Amino acid sequence: MFFGLTIEKLLLIGLVAGLLIGPERLPRYVETLTRFARRARDYVTTAKTRMKEEMGPDFDDVDWRTLDPRQYDPRRIIREALLDDAPVPTVRAAGVAAAVTSTSAFKPQSPSGAPFTAEDPPPFDNEAT
Template identity: 55%
Template sequence: MFGLTPEKVLLIAVIAVLIVGPERLPLYASRFAQFIRWLRDLARGAQDRMREEMGPEFDEVDWKKLDPRQYDPRRIIKEALLDDEPAPVLSAPSVRTRAEKPAVQQSHRSRLESGEYSGPPPFDAEST
């Protein structure tokens, strides 16, 4: 719990008792208990709302798998590199002059999506 050992918690409690004093200690203890109950109800309400909005999929989610402490960048990169299918070998496109280019061209994205364009991304030597 936040790196606190039982000895540290006990020391904090003793200091709090000395600072607050025996007269106000029951009042602060009851307020602290109410605050803890309020936090617990808030968390339970959020969980119930998520279960209600997600439906049956909420129980199927593996929440431990989504824990950010389990993310290892090396493992993620390794899995991403090994899971992908090998990239197709691209042939070099023929170089055309400006006069040889057709007047109306499809966008590069549509050509890539249709599979018509299989070369490397276009390069404009005049732009740099």
């Protein structure tokens, strides 16, 4: 199979193309198609060779199936992400969480050092953006 086409479908397409083009122009079109196929094959071969040269010995170690874009199903990716275990907190994150939840949390104070109250609210700048 070539891009989902079977031999029967390719023969049918060739027959219809032969009838539409006509027997006079068919050899010229076949020659053009053959030249195009050869150039495409040469291009792919050159690209593969160049890639091998630039990647060096690591080229053979690459698992090319993992880079196939057809495998990326958004539903599967989201499902796997949701089923993953929760990340383990690091030492630094645990320290920050402990500091935030401690009883000595930051409480805003007035310039005199006393905490703000309903009678002494914090200053408000109505021109601030």
